Amino acid sequence: MKNRMFVALLLTAVLALPALAQSGATTQDQPSTTVGASGKQPLTLDTHEGFWGKLNPFARKKYVQRQTGPIRDRVNELDELTAANSKEIKDVDSRAQQGIQMASAKANEADQHAIEAGNKAQAAQQTATTATNRLTTVETVVGNIDQYKATTQTEIRFRPGQSVLSKNAKAALDDLATPLKDQHGYIVEVQGFSSGHGQTAIQTSQKMADSVVRYLVLNHDIPVFRIYVVGMGNAPVSTDEAGKKHVSGGRVEVSLLKNDLEQLSSSATAPMAAPQATPQQ
Numbered sequence: 001m002k003n004r005m006f007v008a009l010l011l012t013a014v015l016a017l018p019a020l021a022q023s024g025a026t027t028q029d030q031p032s033t034t035v036g037a038s039g040k041q042p043l044t045l046d047t048h049e050g051f052w053g054k055l056n057p058f059a060r061k062k063y064v065q066r067q068t069g070p071i072r073d074r075v076n077e078l079d080e081l082t083a084a085n086s087k088e089i090k091d092v093d094s095r096a097q098q099g100i101q102m103a104s105a106k107a108n109e110a111d112q113h114a115i116e117a118g119n120k121a122q123a124a125q126q127t128a129t130t131a132t133n134r135l136t137t138v139e140t141v142v143g144n145i146d147q148y149k150a151t152t153q154t155e156i157r158f159r160p161g162q163s164v165l166s167k168n169a170k171a172a173l174d175d176l177a178t179p180l181k182d183q184h185g186y187i188v189e190v191q192g193f194s195s196g197h198g199q200t201a202i203q204t205s206q207k208m209a210d211s212v213v214r215y216l217v218l219n220h221d222i223p224v225f226r227i228y229v230v231g232m233g234n235a236p237v238s239t240d241e242a243g244k245k246h247v248s249g250g251r252v253e254v255s256l257l258k259n260d261l262e263q264l265s266s267s268a269t270a271p272m273a274a275p276q277a278t279p280q281q
Contacts, residue, residue, distance in 0.1 A: 148187060148257035152176055156212060158250035160195070163207040165215055173212065176256060177220035188216065188227045189255040196234055206231030208252050 154176050156169045165173075180186060192209030194201045209229045216222040 148259050150255050150257050152256040154254045156208075156252040156254060158208050158252070160250060161204075162250070163204070163211045165211055170215065173215055173254065174220075176254060177216055177222060180220070180222065180256075186226065186256060186258045188222060189253075189257060190227060190229045191253045191255075192229075192231045192250075193235065193253070194233060194250045198233075202231050202233035204250065205233050205252075208250055212252050212254060 154172050156165070156172060158164075158166075158169075190209045190212050192205030192207075192212075194204040194208065196204065206229070209231055213224075213227050213229055216227065217224060
């Protein structure tokens with residue numbers, strides 16, 4: 001009787017083991033509602049395989065493959081997800097590097113534009129300064145346009161009663177007139193003096209002065225409007241000594257007078273980079 005009861009209890013215990021194991025597995029292996037990094041639900045194991053459930057000590061190869069297959073698939077998905085994330089990180093880094101390079105290029109371009117703007121501003125300032133200097137020169141010249149200053153004076157001597165130029169007289173006129181070619185802002189003053197009295201002396205002095213004018217016009221192309229002729233006759237002239245005296249013999253005084261117009265012409269033709277250049281006289 002005792003042996004039968006022991007066998008019955010042992011059989012009851014053996015039959016209760018799978019049920020307890022299945023119950024524990026069901027409680028522990030309930031699927032979670034949390035979504036993983038791959039966007040899928042976590043893996044759930046099949047706990048109803050065979051008599052022994054997941055504790056089956058006699059599991060076959062196919063059983064093991066069926067149990068591990070989803071794990072391998074999920075691992076492969078994670079590898080693909082990791083590779084995709086790495087690619088995206090590289091793409092983001094590449095775009096960031098490109099953005100940095102573009103920003104650096106734009107900054108360098110902006111610096112270059114700033115330097116060019118500074119150079120242009122400096123050139124504009126220099127041009128404005130040059131223009132101001134020239135304007136000041138023009139104002140000075142215009143203010144003194146009718147102010148002529150004697151620069152050269154030549155005396156031509158004539159024999160008594162003659163109005164023909166001698167060789168020395170022509171050479172002296174050549175020295176005075178040759179530098180006047182292509183110049184502006186000058187006049188030539190010709191004053192004739194002769195001995196004698198009254199109208200006769202005036203006419204004689206006028207003839208000598210006309211000889212000088214004729215030579216300057218014909219031989220040196222001096223414009224007539226730049227020559228002022230005066231027959232002074234035997235008018236008294238100033239001397240270094242005290243008082244005035246009448247001239248003896250015939251002579252003509254040729255004076256070259258200039259204003260600042262030549263200075264203005266030289267300033268206008270001077271290069272912009274050298275506004276302070278000394279004008280040619």
